[in-house]
Amino acid sequence: MGNVLGFYLFLFGLFSFIGMGTAIAKPSPCEDCHVKITPMMVKDFNRGKMAKVLTCADCHGSDHMSEKDVDKAKLPTIETCKQCHPEQANQYLEGKHALGLVALQAMPYTHMQPKAFVEGQKGCGGCHTLGLKTQADRQTEGRKYYKYGMDCQNCHTRHAFSKAEASEPEACETCHMGFDHPQWEMWSGSKHGVTYLMERTIDPKNKDRAPKCQTCHMPKGNHRVFSAWGFLAVRLPEDDPEWMGYRATILKGLGVLDPNGKPTARLDVVKAGKVARLTKEDFEAERRRIVDVCKECHSPAFVDANIQNADKMVKAADKLFAEAIATVAGLYQDGIIQKKPGQAYAYPDLLTFYDVNTKVEEILYEMFMDHRMKAFQATFHMNPDYATWYGYAKMKKDLVEIKELAQEMRQAHFKATVKTRKK
Ligand code: HEC
Ligand code: HEC
Ligand code: HEC
Numbered sequence: 001m002g003n004v005l006g007f008y009l010f011l012f013g014l015f016s017f018i019g020m021g022t023a024i025a026k027p028s029p030c031e032d033c034h035v036k037i038t039p040m041m042v043k044d045f046n047r048g049k050m051a052k053v054l055t056c057a058d059c060h061g062s063d064h065m066s067e068k069d070v071d072k073a074k075l076p077t078i079e080t081c082k083q084c085h086p087e088q089a090n091q092y093l094e095g096k097h098a099l100g101l102v103a104l105q106a107m108p109y110t111h112m113q114p115k116a117f118v119e120g121q122k123g124c125g126g127c128h129t130l131g132l133k134t135q136a137d138r139q140t141e142g143r144k145y146y147k148y149g150m151d152c153q154n155c156h157t158r159h160a161f162s163k164a165e166a167s168e169p170e171a172c173e174t175c176h177m178g179f180d181h182p183q184w185e186m187w188s189g190s191k192h193g194v195t196y197l198m199e200r201t202i203d204p205k206n207k208d209r210a211p212k213c214q215t216c217h218m219p220k221g222n223h224r225v226f227s228a229w230g231f232l233a234v235r236l237p238e239d240d241p242e243w244m245g246y247r248a249t250i251l252k253g254l255g256v257l258d259p260n261g262k263p264t265a266r267l268d269v270v271k272a273g274k275v276a277r278l279t280k281e282d283f284e285a286e287r288r289r290i291v292d293v294c295k296e297c298h299s300p301a302f303v304d305a306n307i308q309n310a311d312k313m314v315k316a317a318d319k320l321f322a323e324a325i326a327t328v329a330g331l332y333q334d335g336i337i338q339k340k341p342g343q344a345y346a347y348p349d350l351l352t353f354y355d356v357n358t359k360v361e362e363i364l365y366e367m368f369m370d371h372r373m374k375a376f377q378a379t380f381h382m383n384p385d386y387a388t389w390y391g392y393a394k395m396k397k398d399l400v401e402i403k404e405l406a407q408e409m410r411q412a413h414f415k416a417t418v419k420t421r422k423k
């Protein structure tokens with residue numbers, strides 16, 4: 001008898017649980033229509049935690065209610081999520097990601113690209129449409145230039161918005177891969193990555209004995225993502241005078257210093273986009289943040305030796321790079337390469353990337369964006385193969401080619417001037 005009562009009580013509990021579930025899931029008019037229009041989207045959303053509390057209208061507004069007024073649907077920005085997640089949003093806004101669009105728009109080179117490569121979600125814009133704080137940020141040049149953005153939804157893909165998904169290293173892969181920033185390839189091939197990925201299948205509860213991207217770059221779930229060296233691996237001031245010599249040449253190549261070594265307007269861009277750490281305190285603070293993470297698993301002496309060694313590898317790479325820049329700069333100074341329209345100085349401009357007119361500058365661009373990046377980034381991501389063979393070794397090859405080409409260009413130039421003089 002008691003058992004039967006128990007059974008009824010159980011059924012009662014079960015039904016009220018289901019009833020409660022549907023009451024909280026609150027079917028909305030948006031979902032009723034969208035389950036026909038975009039069924040997978042509705043399904044994704046309802047699997048997530050937010051579906052228990054939110055409806056579509058919480059993020060998209062309720063002005064659009066039919067096929068005819070789709071334009072009235074709001075597309076969320078950081079501001080939307082910030083209403084309920086101020087901690088994560090504020091950290092994110094202080095970090096480097098939120099400057100993605102600033103960096104892109106500041107590049108002289110971006111404006112030479114076909115618009116489709118900038119505003120869509122596959123060219124530069126595919127990774128850099130970051131930092132859309134409000135609806136107004138989507139409007140550039142008087143129209144919807146960046147209609148769709150990719151801030152919080154980068155790691156927490158819509159409409160799953162899952163914490164677990166954002167915590168896996170693959171959440172970073174799509175953007176941090178490939179030619180000039182192959183952190184994914186370097187990490188996943190390193191002892192760190194290999195150990196993490198193996199443990200994820202062997203014994204998932206042990207996977208965090210090796211660090212993934214988030215362990216080092218988002219310690220304690222901090223959304224302020226930043227690094228000491230930044231993308232370009234330049235910093236100021238530099239105590240080592242020899243290294244400062246190389247750095248000065250690199251900064252001239254970046255157009256941050258003019259050929260005489262005076263700061264240019266681009267220094268303001270570097271400041272606005274936080275492209276480089278410009279005080280020792282700033283650099284050290286970022287450095288400490290990450291090194292403290294290493295020390296949770298390794299001994300301090302091991303970590304310090306490792307990081308100091310990594311900095312020395314950056315210096316060695318800079319030596320080759322500075323020599324290459326100076327070689328190409330010599331060709332400008334001697335009138336062998338002419339300035340392009342709009343080019344400020346008779347000096348190679350690294351920030352024009354591949355938009356250059358000579359073969360020798362194409363090689364310099366590859367040395368900059370491909371080989372120096374790998375040499376430097378791999379040293380911090382514990383990947384000996386990338387640091388050596390895809391990085392430093394290729395830089396050596398670039399330098400030989402640049403010097404040989406420079407020689408040929410000088411000879412051809414000399415012959416051409418002799419000929420015109422004879423005429
Ligand atoms: C009667 C059907 C219907 C209802 C109700 C409806 N939608 Fe839509 N919605 C559509 C259709 C159809 C589209 C796609 C139009 C297209 O892509 O051409 C759309 C598109 C959207 C978009 C994409 C907008 C863009 O610019 O890409 C969002 C966001 C959206 N709906 C949210 C909502 C929300 C929130 C509600 C409830 C407040 C809602 N919808 C109610 C039919 C509906
Ligand atoms: C927590 C906030 C949030 C909720 C709730 C939400 N969305 Fe979205 N939605 C987003 C974000 C973020 C984007 C991407 C915006 C962008 O690309 O700039 C998006 C984009 C969209 C788009 C256009 C992009 C595409 O892939 O087609 C549609 C349509 C859409 N949502 C419909 C819905 C519907 C229907 C619901 C309810 C089932 C819903 N959303 C609930 C945040 C939300
Ligand atoms: C109206 C308030 C509200 C808005 C707006 C909102 N959220 Fe949430 N969010 C919540 C609530 C409530 C939870 C559930 C907390 C819980 O159950 O632990 C949540 C949970 C989450 C989680 C954790 C999910 C998990 O797997 O644990 C993520 C990630 C998240 N939100 C991201 C976003 C993003 C991104 C946006 C903007 C596109 C957004 N939220 C907008 C209220 C909101």
Ligand code: HEC
Pocket residue numbers: 078081082085088089090092097151152153154155156163166167168171214218220221222223225
């Ligand atoms: C670069 C990837 C990345 C981006 C971009 C990102 N997140 Fe997260 N988010 C994470 C990770 C990783 C976690 C898990 C942190 C942890 O382990 O506590 C997380 C956790 C969360 C949580 C759950 C917090 C908790 O402890 O339950 C919320 C809410 C959230 N993020 C909101 C946001 C919002 C809002 C934005 C945009 C302003 C955003 N995230 C952008 C990676 C990201």
Ligand code: HEC
Pocket residue numbers: 169172173176181183184185187188192211212213214215216217227228229230231286287290376377378380381
């Ligand atoms: C073991 C810790 C660790 C892991 C794991 C890790 N990183 Fe890093 N990362 C570093 C260190 C250290 C630096 C250099 C910091 C400095 O400048 O002092 C760095 C720098 C970076 C930079 C700046 C440019 C560069 O490459 O030096 C990016 C971007 C980056 N990491 C992304 C990632 C991504 C994405 C992943 C995962 C695929 C990842 N990192 C995994 C430690 C780590």
Ligand code: HEC
Pocket residue numbers: 096097099100101103104126127128130150154155166171172173174175176213214217218225226227228229230231273
């Ligand atoms: C949508 C593409 C995208 C995703 C996904 C993404 N990032 Fe980034 N990340 C960027 C871009 C673009 C920048 C450079 C921002 C700028 O231009 O200022 C950046 C910058 C960084 C930096 C700072 C480098 C510096 O200059 O100091 C780190 C570290 C970093 N990301 C780590 C991560 C980690 C870890 C994840 C995953 C948890 C991740 N990112 C996910 C696009 C992305």
Ligand code: HEC
Pocket residue numbers: 103104107109110122123124125126127128174175176177178180181230231232273274275276
């Ligand atoms: C696959 C994604 C992706 C694409 C496509 C992409 N970027 Fe980036 N970009 C990144 C990431 C990730 C970083 C940060 C890498 C790091 O710090 O190692 C970055 C960094 C930068 C930076 C340096 C920002 C800083 O403050 O340090 C500039 C400038 C830049 N990108 C411009 C461009 C331009 C211009 C294009 C198009 C020709 C482009 N990017 C295409 C992902 C991308």
Ligand code: HEC
Pocket residue numbers: 191192195208209210211215216290291293294295296297298303306307382
């Ligand atoms: C969550 C723990 C953890 C963190 C954090 C961590 N490591 Fe590791 N590290 C490991 C594990 C596990 C291995 C692989 C086991 C081994 O090689 O003995 C490893 C391997 C290494 C190796 C290769 C050693 C070898 O003998 O092959 C180097 C170098 C290294 N870590 C340096 C660092 C640096 C520098 C940092 C910080 C930027 C760091 N680690 C952060 C756990 C960690």
